[in-house]
Amino acid sequence: MTKDVVREQGHVPRKDYVDPPPAPLLDMAELRLWSFYRALIAEFVATMLFLYVTVATVIGHKKLNAVDxxxxxxxxxxxxxxxxxxxxxxxxxxxxxxxxxNPAVTMGLFLARKVSLIRAVAYMVAQCLGAISGVGLVKAFMKSHYNGLGGGANFVMHGYNKGTGLGAEIIGTFVLVYTVFSATDPKRSARDSHVPVLAPLPIGFAVFMVHLATIPITGTGINPARSLGAAVIYNNKQIWDDQWIFWVGPFVGASAAAIYHQYILRAAAIKALGSFRSNPTN
Incomplete structure (x- = not known):
């Protein structure tokens, strides 16, 4: 069918797309690449800046709100x-x-074979160190108010139990990681090429919307590095008692989002089975 016929029939031609090959489970060659270490530096700095700005916003709000x-x-x-x-x-x-x-995002992408195990673990370490550094900067700059105003740490708020907090973290992270997969899906990019979408925009909006729903329950973690960074610098017993919620919840939510997107929406399991059945048997 020619392009002219397609246009006459009112159809919009779609671009072909190719899914990238799955990342190897263990790719030792990455350790010899400067691009690998550059990526780690980028994750460290980005997470540090993320925690500095956001936790400083939380402390600044509480400082002003205490007066008025x-x-x-x-x-x-x-x-x-x-x-x-x-x-x-x-x-x-x-x-x-x-x-x-975000280690939860990294976990979801690892389960979808978008990154190797080595890169996933290295990213998580860099993100956690960056988060600790970012909150450390907040404490250094706002020392007189930091400890007295909760340190921007996550915990289950009064009136909610740990199960509710865990559920909120699972659902919130599911929304975030599902959005990440959808916004970066090569099939969507090819199919909707006539509608340009800036992938960071829906991801940022997902974080915004989840915070609106979850701040009253847990302060909103959905990012184990964010929760760990604040816990390490604030160092409060209640914060540490609730810390497991902000690791288990995001990892469960991220895993569920990866499975939902890859194996249900993208039907990876059915495609794999079809490919297996189409191979001639010996």
């Missing part, structure tokens, strides 16, 4: 801070490291 309850940026401003920074940092680092900035 009508002052401060409020929950809406805090949510914008987290979502806006993710939009900015994913945009800046996507071409270098993929712009994960």
């Amino acid at each position: 309850q009508c002052d401060g940026v409020g929950i809406l401003g805090i949510a914008w801070s987290f979502g806006g920074m993710i939009f900015i940092l994913v945009y800046c680092t996507a071409g270098i490291s993929g712009g994960h900035i």
Whole structure:
């Protein structure tokens, strides 16, 4: 069918797409590449900046709100801070490291075979160190208010139990990682090429929306590095008691999103079975 016939029939031609090959489970060759270490540096710096701006926003809001309850940026401003920074940092680092900035995102992409195990573990370490450094900067700059205003740490809020907190973290992370997969899907990029979509934008909006829903419950983690960084610097017993929620919840949510997108929406399991059945038997 020619392009002219397609246009006459009112059909929009679609570009072909090719899924990238799955990343190897263990790719030792990565350790010899400068691009690998450049990506680690990018993840470290991005997570550090993310935690510095967002936690400083939280502390600044609480400081102003303690004087006047009508002052401060409020929950809406805090949510914008987290979502806006993710939009900015994913945009800046996507071409270098993929712009994960979150161990849960890295876990989801690893399960989908988008990154190797070595890269996934290295990213998580860099993200956690970056988060600790970012919150450390907040404490250094706002020392007189940091400890007295909760340190921007995540914990299950009064009136909610740990099960509720865990559920909120699972669902919130599912929304985020599902959005990451959808926004970066090569099939969507080819099919909707006539509708340009900046991938960091929906990802940032997902973080924003999840924070609106989850701040009253857990302060919103959905990022184990973010929760760990604040816990290490604030170093409070209740924070450490609840810390497991902000690792188990995001990893479960990320895993569920990866399985849902890859094996249900993209039907990877059915495609693999079809390919197996089409091979001639010996």
